[in-house]
């Protein structure tokens with residue numbers, strides 16, 4: 001990690017108010033705190049080259065409270081990235097303060113760093129976790145880490161997002177859905193078309209494939225939804 005966090009300092013690329021563009025809380029107004037770095041490199045990632053700065057806990061809180069006064073109320077403070085759980089040393093005191101201030105806390109995570117989740121889950125209200133198919137990310141497989149992560153996360157409100165491209169290996173997809181069935185079968189699973197420069201939902205072939213994958217997954221678990229990224233469709237931040 002280039003800039004390891006401390007309990008009083010973390011690397012933040014942006015703090016802003018916007019619509020939640022993904023998942024089961026899509027369309028709600030959230031206050032986002034975006035952390036800089038991630039420990040993996042998904043081929044389609046569009047979040048890792050944003051400039052960031054070191055901010056103290058008090059600076060983050062005062063910036064947040066200013067934005068909340070201007071644009072609030074916000075349904076949640078959404079901790080996103082990068083990978084927020086990489087910043088566990090900073091995240092723990094931040095979450096504690098957010099809860100003391102009465103905010104709902106929403107953790108957007110790649111669903112891999114389960115020891116860090118275990119340390120902070122007491123202060124998280126909602127967990128949006130990814131399952132990462134290696135055939136799409138071009139990273140290694142994190143099946144074992146995802147399993148442990150979901151076992152811990154299922155004590156809270158949680159949903160799963162799987163970003164899919166036409167390169168998805170259907171067997172790998174089935175393995176991920178099987179994992180959900182075995183660990184927490186009622187967890188909502190969102191299938192999201194991949195997007196980087198061009199939004200995936202515009203690709204008819206990919207959307208047809210997502211329909212087939214949804215049919216396949218719904219034979220194994222009850223709640224499988226296909227959702228695009230709302231903020232990209234509406235062309236807002």
Ligand code: SF4
Pocket residue numbers: 038039040041042044045046047048081082083110
């Ligand atoms: S896990 Fe998220 S932030 Fe990290 S590389 Fe993948 S898409 Fe980017």
